[in-house]
Amino acid sequence: MKPDIQEKIHEELDSVFGSSKNPPTAEELNQLKFLTQCIKETMRRFSVAPFVGRQTDEDLKLKSGQIIPAGANIIISIIGLHLDEKIYSNPYTWNPNNFNDDVVAKRHPGAFVPFGSGARICLGYKYAILSLKAQLSTLLRNYRFTTTLSEENIELDFSIVLKSVNGYNIMLHSRR
Numbered sequence: 737m738k739p740d741i742q743e744k745i746h747e748e749l750d751s752v753f754g755s756s757k758n759p760p761t762a763e764e765l766n767q768l769k770f771l772t773q774c775i776k777e778t779m780r781r782f783s784v785a786p787f788v789g790r791q792t793d794e795d796l797k798l799k800s801g802q803i804i805p806a807g808a809n810i811i812i813s814i815i816g817l818h819l820d821e822k823i824y825s826n827p828y829t830w831n832p833n834n835f836n837d838d839v840v841a842k843r844h845p846g847a848f849v850p851f852g853s854g855a856r857i858c859l860g861y862k863y864a865i866l867s868l869k870a871q872l873s874t875l876l877r878n879y880r881f882t883t884t885l886s887e888e889n890i891e892l893d894f895s896i897v898l899k900s901v902n903g904y905n906i907m908l909h910s911r912r
Contacts, residue, residue: 737883741832742876745771747912749877765869773835775868779850785900786815787849788852814849815898823847830887880909
C-alpha cells in the first residue's frame, strides 16, 4: 500500500540520517516533515478515538438556533470532523498533502483534533507524536513495509478505539 509514499519517506530519512545507525535525536526528528505529514494524515483518516464525550458547562447556541443546555452530555464525532468534505477535499482518500504547511494554515485549528483540543487536550499528545516519529523512523530506516491490504478492504471496528477487524497484515523487508 502506497509504495510511492514509502519511497518518499525513505528519501527523507536517508537525507536526515544518512548511513547512521544511531537512535534519532530530537533535532533529527524535527526535520522529518513528510513523515510527520504521513502520521497526521493517518490519524485523520483512521482516528484512534473516533468519538469523545463531553458535558456542556454553559448553554450552547448552535448555528441552527437550537440551544444545548448547560450540563448536557454530548458526543463529539472526531471521525466525522476528520472526514468532513467541507474541510478535507476527498476525505476518504489518504493524502499526506492535507498536512502541508500551506494547506494547514488555511484550515481552522479545530479541524484536526486526534488528541482533543482546548483545556481537555491529551497531555501526552506531543510525546505521542515524538514517540511515533522515533519508532517509525527507526523501523523505516531499516525496513520496507508491504501489505496485501488496500484502503478499500480495511474493515474497521468502531468500539472505544478504532481498530482493524481483520488484524494488520504487514510484512517487513530489509532495506540493506
